Amino acid sequence: MTDGVTAKPDPLIHPITRLSICGLLAAGADWVEFAALRDAAGISDSVLSKQSVVLEDAGYVHVRKGAVGRRPRTWFRLTAEGRQALEGHLAWLAQLQETVSASTEGARPASTTEGARPARPLLGDREQPTRVPPPLLGRA
Amino acid sequence: MRDVARDPAALELLRVQRNRLADRMRPPWWYLPGAAIAWAVAFTGPFSLRYLPRVDYWAIGGVQLALWCLLQWGLTRATGIKVGPRPLRVLRDGLFYHRPGRPALIAILVVSLTAGEIEFLLIRHGLIAAAIVAMALAVAVQVTLQQAWLGEIRQDLRSGGGAA
Numbered sequence: 001m002t003d004g005v006t007a008k009p010d011p012l013i014h015p016i017t018r019l020s021i022c023g024l025l026a027a028g029a030d031w032v033e034f035a036a037l038r039d040a041a042g043i044s045d046s047v048l049s050k051q052s053v054v055l056e057d058a059g060y061v062h063v064r065k066g067a068v069g070r071r072p073r074t075w076f077r078l079t080a081e082g083r084q085a086l087e088g089h090l091a092w093l094a095q096l097q098e099t100v101s102a103s104t105e106g107a108r109p110a111s112t113t114e115g116a117r118p119a120r121p122l123l124g125d126r127e128q129p130t131r132v133p134p135p136l137l138g139r140a
Numbered sequence: 141m142r143d144v145a146r147d148p149a150a151l152e153l154l155r156v157q158r159n160r161l162a163d164r165m166r167p168p169w170w171y172l173p174g175a176a177i178a179w180a181v182a183f184t185g186p187f188s189l190r191y192l193p194r195v196d197y198w199a200i201g202g203v204q205l206a207l208w209c210l211l212q213w214g215l216t217r218a219t220g221i222k223v224g225p226r227p228l229r230v231l232r233d234g235l236f237y238h239r240p241g242r243p244a245l246i247a248i249l250v251v252s253l254t255a256g257e258i259e260f261l262l263i264r265h266g267l268i269a270a271a272i273v274a275m276a277l278a279v280a281v282q283v284t285l286q287q288a289w290l291g292e293i294r295q296d297l298r299s300g301g302g303a304a
Contacts, residue, residue, distance in 0.1 A: 016150060023154040024161050028240075028296040029221045032161070036220030040161035068217065075222070093151055 007091035012058050013082075014089070017043055017051050022060060022086045025078035031064070034074040052076060060085060154300075161221070162297035167290060168218045171211060172283055178207040179282045182252070183275045186259040223293055240296040244289035251281050 013022050020041040025032055032040075038048045055061040060082030064075045078086070182204045188195045216222045255278035262271035 016153070019150065020154065020157055023300070024157055027158050027161060027298075027300050028223075028293070029161075030224045031222035033220030033222075036161065036164055040157050040164065042157065042160075090151070097151060 006088050007095050008088045009092045010085045010089040012054070012060065013086060015051075017041070017047060018055060019086075019089070021048070021051055021055060021076075022078060022082055023090070025061065025076055026083055026086050031075040031077050034076070037076055055082065058082075155298075158298055158300055162294045164219050165221050165223075165290070165294045165297055166219070167215060171215055171218075172287065174207070174211045174214075175286050176279055176283050178204055178211065179279045180275070181207060183255060183259065183278050186256060186263055186271070187275075190263050221297075240299075241289050241292040244285050244292055248282060248285050248289070251278060251285065255281075 013019050020043070021037065024037060024040050034045075034048065038045060041048070043051075052061060052063060056063050060079055062077045062079050064077070066073050066075070181200065185197055185200050188200060189197060255274060258274050259271050259278075262268075262274060
């Protein structure tokens with residue numbers, strides 16, 4: 001992955017939502033539709049809209065809007081600039097992960113290391129607000 | 141917004157999300173029967189040229205192209221993922237890399253040409269039944285290869301298309 005790629009952090013795709021969007025768009029498809037991207041990233045409509053505007057303004061993502069019948073459809077594509085930034089950022093993340101795992105393995109016993117924690121929930125599960133059902137009418 | 145650098149599971153999360161995207165790239169029920177019809181139309185070319193001299197070979201090609209466009213449009217609409225015509229190799233960092241799906245695409249081309257030639261030969265020698273069997277076999281092989289091609293595209297989506 002790091003061959004020919006300069007490993008450096010990109011502040012624009014550093015937040016995990018934007019990293020997810022760029023990472024999914026770089027995954028081999030030419031264009032990805034709004035709903036497919038939203039479902040795969042596990043984020044809400046509003047979050048995707050907001051973050052895609054930021055990425056589009058930066059020139060990382062190309063947005064195409066159209067309609068099928070009366071239903072509007074939005075398609076996303078990663079630009080060459082966005083791909084370059086993502087590859088550099090992913091290389092930097094991989095380096096960081098290696099450094100962190102090497103330092104934690106050396107410093108702590110295996111049962112208390114960062115990597116030994118149980119699997120964390122997915123982004124969509126963590127970032128979505130928890131829906132609390134309203135109390136039933138007639139009950140105390 | 142959370143800081144990704146503090147989350148050691150960020151890359152793992154990206155892999156999970158790519159798996160979800162790849163799982164969407166499953167063809168709907170009508171896609172493979174549609175592909176079989178499109179290939180059948182293509183492989184009726186030798187029969188049409190022999191028995192229907194008024195039918196132009198380009199007309200058959202045009203019908204097949206229209207069917208393909210319709211199938212791809214439907215697949216894109218159903219999955220939300222557009223995968224255009226893929227080159228057999230791509231230039232990256234000054235080096236050429238073979239794209240996933242290359243073996244299946246080459247096999248599809250080879251089977252198309254070979255099956256067409258075999259059909260022409262069999263029809264010329266009056267072996268119509270054998271030509272029909274060859275056509276049916278070629279359609280089955282092409283549909284299987286197309287499934288393999290879609291599988292390789294899914295694999296490409298899972299692996300990140302070379303991005304990570």
